[in-house]
Every structure is written in C-alpha cells, then in structure tokens.
Amino acid sequence: MQQFWFRTKAFGLSIGVHLMAALLIVLGTMEWEPFRPPSLEGLTIEAVIVDMDEIRDAQREAEQASLREEQRLRRERELDERRERELDEQRREEDLRLQRLRQQQERERLEQQQRRQQELEDIRRQREEIERQNRLEAERLKQLQARRDAEAEAQRQSEAQQALQEQLAREQRDFQAGRLATLGEQYMLAIQAQVTQNWLRPPTARPGLRCTLRIVQIPGGEVISAVIRGTCNADEATRRSLVAAIERTGTLPYRGFEDVFEREIDFIFRYDEE
Known part of the structure; x- marks a missing residue:
C-alpha cells in the first residue's frame, strides 16, 4: 500500500x-492581438522576452x-x-x-x-x-x-x-x-513282743530295764546278728540273755512292715514288770 x-x-x-x-511553449507560440492600453504618457514600458x-x-x-x-x-x-x-x-x-x-x-x-x-x-x-x-x-x-x-x-x-x-x-x-x-512304733512293739516271748529272763533282771541292741537282718526279717549297742542298764547275764532271745527268735516281723524295714535297726528292749 x-x-x-x-x-x-x-x-x-x-x-x-x-x-x-x-x-509555457503554448504561450510562447500564440498570436495575441495588440493590446491597446490607455495612453500612458511619461511611463517606461519594459518588454519580457520568453527564451x-x-x-x-x-x-x-x-x-x-x-x-x-x-x-x-x-x-x-x-x-x-x-x-x-x-x-x-x-x-x-x-x-x-x-x-x-x-x-x-x-x-x-x-x-x-x-x-x-x-x-x-x-x-x-x-x-x-x-x-x-x-x-x-x-x-x-x-x-x-x-x-x-x-x-x-x-x-x-x-x-x-x-x-x-x-x-x-x-x-x-x-x-x-x-x-x-x-x-x-508298731514295728518296734512287734519286735519287743516277739523278743520278750523268746526271752528267758535271768533272776538278776530288774524292772526298768533299758538295753539297746543292734540287729542286722535281711529282707523277710531273718536275723543275721545281734549285739548290745549303746546304753544298757542290765548286768552281763541279762545282756547275754537278750542276745540269745533275739537269736532264738530267728525271724523278726516283716509282713506289713515293709515300708519301715531296714537291714540294720537299733532296738531298745524294755522290761518294766516285776
């Protein structure tokens, strides 16, 4: 644009x-009628010529x-x-x-x-x-x-x-x-009764007798040995009679006492009768 x-x-x-x-060319070639200006006497006229x-x-x-x-x-x-x-x-x-x-x-x-x-x-x-x-x-x-x-x-x-x-x-x-x-206790009482039953009491035995015996046995109650052990207030004859009573017993109570059976027991023999 x-x-x-x-x-x-x-x-x-x-x-x-x-x-x-x-x-400008046209103006230069045209024939113009003479212009008759009013009489100007005393004035100077200058002509312009187109070149x-x-x-x-x-x-x-x-x-x-x-x-x-x-x-x-x-x-x-x-x-x-x-x-x-x-x-x-x-x-x-x-x-x-x-x-x-x-x-x-x-x-x-x-x-x-x-x-x-x-x-x-x-x-x-x-x-x-x-x-x-x-x-x-x-x-x-x-x-x-x-x-x-x-x-x-x-x-x-x-x-x-x-x-x-x-x-x-x-x-x-x-x-x-x-x-x-x-x-x-029942076992000891049974032994006491059985030994007493087999005891031949000597004349020198006195009431109040207390004698501890060591008994060795085997199951079944068979006695192997018996000796005086510990305290015993009996004379010699009575002591021998107690050991002999256990040996004659031969077999201690066993049936019913199995729970308290021991091979070695300390048995206290008692005698209080006159």
Whole structure:
C-alpha cells in the first residue's frame, strides 16, 4: 500500500512538470492581438522576452528533478521495504521467541506439576508406610503383651500348681511320716513282743530295764546278728540273755512292715514288770 502511494505521488509530480512546460511553449507560440492600453504618457514600458532555451532547460531540470525525486522515492521505498522486512523478521523472531518462551514455561509448569505430584505421591506412600509400620508395631506389641500375659498366667498357674503339689507333697510326707512313725512304733512293739516271748529272763533282771541292741537282718526279717549297742542298764547275764532271745527268735516281723524295714535297726528292749 505504501509503495503504491509513493508511485502515484511520483507519477503525479512528473505529469505536473510536463504540463507546466507545455503551457509555457503554448504561450510562447500564440498570436495575441495588440493590446491597446490607455495612453500612458511619461511611463517606461519594459518588454519580457520568453527564451525557449530556458524553457527547455527548465523542462530538463524538471525531468531531472522528477528523476531524482523518483530515485529518492525508490530509495525510500526500498529502505521502507527493507525496514518492513526487518520489522517482519524481528516480529517473526519475537513471536518465535515468545512461542518458545511459552513452550518452555509450559514445560517447566508441567515438570513442576509432575514433581509436585510425585512429591505428593511420595509423601502419601511414606505416610501409608508409616501407618503400616505403626499397625505392625502395635500388633507386635499387642501379641508381645498377650504372650507376656499368657506366660505370666502360665507362670502363675505353674507356681500355683507347684505350690499345690509341694503342699500336697508336704501333707503326703507328713501323713507318711506320721503313718511310718506309727508303723515304726508298731514295728518296734512287734519286735519287743516277739523278743520278750523268746526271752528267758535271768533272776538278776530288774524292772526298768533299758538295753539297746543292734540287729542286722535281711529282707523277710531273718536275723543275721545281734549285739548290745549303746546304753544298757542290765548286768552281763541279762545282756547275754537278750542276745540269745533275739537269736532264738530267728525271724523278726516283716509282713506289713515293709515300708519301715531296714537291714540294720537299733532296738531298745524294755522290761518294766516285776
């Protein structure tokens, strides 16, 4: 549009110059009727002569001026066109730069969004892992506490059972000891009765006799040997009579006294009758 305007302007200027030159030529060739001015006596009249060379020079000058103007306008057009191209190139480069900048910003925005989403995802996974670990730890502690409670209960029951068994054992021992003590007393009374039955009391034996004898026997009650052992307030004849009484007995009571049977026993012979 601007180029067309410059061309129109140059063309119009060239036409104007040519028209002016033609007008001057026409005026120079026309025959004019003599002009009869009023009488001006005393005035000086100067005639103007039109020189055709000057007209041609003016025309040539006008053409050269037109050519120069056209060249100037062409240079301006070319300069304007070059500037326009440069501006277009600058605009294209600027548009491209802005487009690349927007693309870069969009990529950065997307990358930042992805990083943020990844961070949020990592945080979510970490939170879930922490919660899972907490649940596992709570379950482990719960199981540990349950196991400890069970162990404590088992220990308590074991101790209670052991205490009960110990108590029963003590009671059993006490009962057995009592029973054996009673059975032992009965055993000694049975030996006393059997030895007394086989004792030939010498005349020197006196009431209040207490004499301890060591008797060796085998299972079944068979007597192996008998000797005076420990305290004995009898004379020698009475002592011999007591050993002889045990030897004559031969077999001491055994059946029913198995729990209190011993291979060696210390038997205290008693005599309190007159």
